[in-house]
Amino acid sequence: MTIKLAITGKSGSGKTTMVKAFMQIFKEMFPEKSILLFDNDLASELGHSFGLDIRNTIYGIRSGKHEYKTGIPEDMSKQEYIEWAMEDILVSIDDNVDIIVSWFVGSKDCRCPVTKLINDAVLKLINRYDLVIFDCEFDLKYLNQLVDTEIDSTIIVGNPSEESAHLAKRIEEFSSKYAAGNQLGVVINKVNNNDMSSVYELLKKYDLEILGVIPFDSELAQNPISRDSKVVQDAIKEFYFRLNLPQAKQ
Numbered sequence: 001m002t003i004k005l006a007i008t009g010k011s012g013s014g015k016t017t018m019v020k021a022f023m024q025i026f027k028e029m030f031p032e033k034s035i036l037l038f039d040n041d042l043a044s045e046l047g048h049s050f051g052l053d054i055r056n057t058i059y060g061i062r063s064g065k066h067e068y069k070t071g072i073p074e075d076m077s078k079q080e081y082i083e084w085a086m087e088d089i090l091v092s093i094d095d096n097v098d099i100i101v102s103w104f105v106g107s108k109d110c111r112c113p114v115t116k117l118i119n120d121a122v123l124k125l126i127n128r129y130d131l132v133i134f135d136c137e138f139d140l141k142y143l144n145q146l147v148d149t150e151i152d153s154t155i156i157v158g159n160p161s162e163e164s165a166h167l168a169k170r171i172e173e174f175s176s177k178y179a180a181g182n183q184l185g186v187v188i189n190k191v192n193n194n195d196m197s198s199v200y201e202l203l204k205k206y207d208l209e210i211l212g213v214i215p216f217d218s219e220l221a222q223n224p225i226s227r228d229s230k231v232v233q234d235a236i237k238e239f240y241f242r243l244n245l246p247q248a249k250q
Contacts, residue, residue, distance in 0.1 A: 002127050003246055004149060006134040008175060009157035010167050014189040016045050017220065017227040018157055019135045021236050023097065026131050029248040033130035037099040040146065041137045044101055047091070049227035056089040057103040058122070058146070062114055078113070082121040100125070105146040122147040139171045140178035153183040153244040155211060160191050165202040172208065183244040185211035189232075192216050212239030 005022060007015045019037065026035055039046040039054075047054035061082060069088055076084065090098050106115045126132045126149065136143050140154060154175060158168040168186050176184060186208045188199050192215070203210050217231035241247065 002129055002132055004126070004132045004134065004151050004153075005243075005245060006136050006140060006143065006151045006154040007157060008136040008139050008154060008171055010138065010164065010171075011041075011043055013157040013159055013164065014214070014232070015041065015135055015157050016049055017229055017232055018155070018187070018189070018214075018236070019046060019133050020049060020227050021229060021232040022133055024233055025236060025240065026133075027096070030131070030246070031096070033096065034128075035097045036126060036129040036132045037093070037097065038126065038132055038134045039099065039101040040105075040143045041135050042103065044103060045227075046135045047099060047101060049225070050093060050099070051226075052091060052099070054091055054099070054101050057101045058086070058089070058118065059103040059105070061085045061089070062106060062118060079117050079120065082114075082117050083124060086121050086125050098129075102146055105142065119147050123149055138174075140175040144178045150180045151178070151182060154179050154185075155243075156184070156186045156208075158186050158188050158208075160188055160199045160202070162202060165206050165208065168208055169206040183211075185209040187212045187214060187239075189214045190216045211242055212236065 007019050007022070009015050023035060023037060026033065037046060044054070072081070073084065086100070090100055092098050106112075106118070126147070134143055134151070140151065156168050156171050156175070158164045172184060172186070186203065188210065191199055191213050196213070199213065212235065214232055214235040217229045220229045220231070
């Protein structure tokens with residue numbers, strides 16, 4: 001069974017850093033498991049954090065603008081073609097980790113047949129992996145426009161400010177119907193120790209469920225390109241047991 005984790009939040013909140021941190025934790029805890037990183041953020045920064053310039057996207061398949069690595073096989077149905085094209089745009093990070101980028105997605109209001117064909121092809125793809133991490137565009141609605149799939153745990157990344165807490169509440173409201181009754185909560189990122197009391201006051205004010213807190217990483221602030229942070233990984237490990245995700249065997 002595929003386990004699916006979605007990371008949502010405002011651009012700049014630390015979503016991509018958290019996606020990479022969860023990837024590293026999954027690799028440590030479950031080295032035999034396959035992982036798909038699914039970049040559903042319009043900024044498409046996840047690939048760049050690995051030093052990759054990924055130009056081939058699901059939108060490229062939909063629009064017919066994708067340039068394939070190999071010649072298109074003959075005598076395929078439309079569904080077979082789209083599934084083949086999905087394979088063509090996958091990029092391997094290492095033996096057990098792949099990444100795919102969606103970029104623009106079609107509206108569910110679109111009645112064109114390709115919308116359902118892409119939904120079915122994306123669903124088939126993600127169900128091939130043991131663990132899938134979605135780097136989302138603000139909330140779950142944009143992801144849902146691309147594919148109907150149940151998310152096991154959705155994390156809203158916020159920062160320790162009034163504006164961020166307000167946005168986190170909006171994201172929670174927009175995402176709740178797409179979370180399908182599964183876990184939906186907030187992780188506050190970039191927190192200084194002296195901010196803790198104000199952070200909890202903000203969460204209480206906006207009635208937000210807190211899953212965890214991540215301290216500010218000064219080294220990451222100085223070198224943000226790779227989005228790699230041991231501080232973030234260690235903080236996630238402290239609250240990982242609260243998440244609706246597979247736990248390491250004791």
